[in-house]
Amino acid sequence: MSNQDTMDTTWDAPHPAQPVDGTVIVPASKSLTNRYLLLAALADGPSRISNALASRDSDLMIAALRALGTGIESVDSPDGTVQLRITPMDLEAQMGQVDIDCGLAGTVMRFVPPLAALARGSFTFDGDPHARLRPMAPVLTALSDLGVQVTGHGEPGLLPATVNGTGSLAGGRIEIDASGSSQFISALMLVAPRTTHGVEIVAAEGRIASPDHIEMTVQTLRELGVVITRPDERSWRVEPGRIRAFERTMEPDLSNAGPFLAAAMVTGGTVRIPHWPSTTTQVGDQWRTILTRMGARITHHQDGTLQLTGPAEISGIDYADSSELAPTLAAICALATGTSRLTGIAHLRGHETDRLAALATEINNLGGRVTELEDGLLIEPAPLHGGSFATYADHRMATAGAIIGLAVPGVEVVDIATTAKTMPDFPTLWTTLAASGKASR
Numbered sequence: 193m194s195n196q197d198t199m200d201t202t203w204d205a206p207h208p209a210q211p212v213d214g215t216v217i218v219p220a221s222k223s224l225t226n227r228y229l230l231l232a233a234l235a236d237g238p239s240r241i242s243n244a245l246a247s248r249d250s251d252l253m254i255a256a257l258r259a260l261g262t263g264i265e266s267v268d269s270p271d272g273t274v275q276l277r278i279t280p281m282d283l284e285a286q287m288g289q290v291d292i293d294c295g296l297a298g299t300v301m302r303f304v305p306p307l308a309a310l311a312r313g314s315f316t317f318d319g320d321p322h323a324r325l326r327p328m329a330p331v332l333t334a335l336s337d338l339g340v341q342v343t344g345h346g347e348p349g350l351l352p353a354t355v356n357g358t359g360s361l362a363g364g365r366i367e368i369d370a371s372g373s374s375q376f377i378s379a380l381m382l383v384a385p386r387t388t389h390g391v392e393i394v395a396a397e398g399r400i401a402s403p404d405h406i407e408m409t410v411q412t413l414r415e416l417g418v419v420i421t422r423p424d425e426r427s428w429r430v431e432p433g434r435i436r437a438f439e440r441t442m443e444p445d446l447s448n449a450g451p452f453l454a455a456a457m458v459t460g461g462t463v464r465i466p467h468w469p470s471t472t473t474q475v476g477d478q479w480r481t482i483l484t485r486m487g488a489r490i491t492h493h494q495d496g497t498l499q500l501t502g503p504a505e506i507s508g509i510d511y512a513d514s515s516e517l518a519p520t521l522a523a524i525c526a527l528a529t530g531t532s533r534l535t536g537i538a539h540l541r542g543h544e545t546d547r548l549a550a551l552a553t554e555i556n557n558l559g560g561r562v563t564e565l566e567d568g569l570l571i572e573p574a575p576l577h578g579g580s581f582a583t584y585a586d587h588r589m590a591t592a593g594a595i596i597g598l599a600v601p602g603v604e605v606v607d608i609a610t611t612a613k614t615m616p617d618f619p620t621l622w623t624t625l626a627a628s629g630k631a632s633r
């Protein structure tokens with residue numbers, strides 16, 4: 193596959209002589225930060241988000257919401273975290289013609305168009321070159337089905353596209369094909385309480401991608417007072433009503449905790465992640481199950497710190513629906529002594545890049561034995577060697593390359609800066625962790 197979206201700078205992945213032994217403060221969840229930001233724009237009063245994620249995706253969400261008339265003030269806290277104070281958008285304001293940059297953020301390109309339909313103006317969405325390849329049709333079609341005027345400017349069902357908002361949405365029943373992304377359903381669900389009659393969302397026949405992220409949307413809305421019922425297991429009825437203003441502290445991003453936990457897995461070291469929530473809607477909580485099955489010893493301490501010690505040998509795993517955890521998991525599997533099968537992730541072909549092709553190509557370039565399946569990856573044990581690891585503008589490809597480099601000498605990750613999408617400090621956090629080992633390996 194081509195690597196045209198990436199820059200050609202390379203980063204020598206740290207390859208420490210000792211197993212890692214460190215504590216990592218993982219930045220806040222992208223999925224929670226961007227959901228709460230959008231809901232604050234629609235809430236019934238000013239809201240506050242503490243420990244907000246500061247990254248490209250959250251910056252893009254903030255810029256998009258500001259362009260729609262939301263007031264967002266960023267205040268640096270003494271502990272180094274960011275607090276956002278949000279004043280809801282004025283749905284009566286005339287916004288005119290507004291351009292919205294989605295970058296490569298799925299949460300911006302899918303979640304913001306329905307919000308634009310509630311505003312007054314003409315809102316044109318576009319993004320990075322690869323954003324124009326990510327599926328958009330189910331969101332744009334659902335908006336059309338709800339009576340919104342939507343105009344595409346490129347290939348049908350892709351960005352760029354313009355949404356003409358009239359300041360209100362009647363609501364109604366819509367069917368959404370969520371086989372390509374859970375974000376299509378989340379997008380309509382997030383604005384549904386502010387429609388006149390509410391929305392009943394029915395998942396069209398077929399697999400529902402990343403279902404945990406839909407549940408995160410449901411739980412977040414319910415927590416803010418929105419009534420959601422389940423007419424059956426493939427539909428959600430969202431009642432019209434207020435979204436309560438709130439003050440919330442964001443959890444660490446448990447998906448982004450993955451690479452650091454992986455560092456302990458692949459070096460046989462120990463990593464501690466403070467503030468691991470005892471209950472959460474984040475898919476990354478599955479690391480506890482996944483990595484235990486692969487041989488890790490995990491303790492969740494009373495103070496909230498999750499501690500993981502990696503095994504001498506990593507076991508392979510059969511795992512379905514790993515969603516955004518898959519690139520990190522694939523990197524760990526490539527270093528396992530047994531075979532792994534990651535399934536239920538066909539929709540990863542529409543993520544930041546075609547992740548199934550990218551992972552197979554890049555791991556195999558380092559001597560790996562990865563086969564693309566129709567809906568996932570088969571990863572067989574093979575001795576890996578150093579080389580260049582291309583990342584295709586995908587932050588999780590970059591962290592996957594770093595994980596392999598920790599265990600294999602001479603791995604050079606192309607465009608490590610792409611990690612800024614959700615974790616701008618990744619290179620520093622990683623280099624510090626890599627240097628944390630005490631005992632000899």
Ligand SMILES: O=C(O)C1=C[C@@H](OP(=O)(O)O)[C@@H](O)[C@H](O)C1
Pocket residue numbers: 222223224298299372373374375378401402405515516539
């Ligand atoms: O709603 C969200 O915050 C997300 C949903 C998932 O998207 P898909 O359903 O497209 O996998 C996930 O992979 C993405 O990183 C974040």
Ligand SMILES: C=C(OP(=O)(O)O)C(=O)O
Pocket residue numbers: 296297298299516543544588614
């Ligand atoms: C798929 C991902 O992102 P996005 O929110 O852009 O879809 C991801 O972060 O793995």
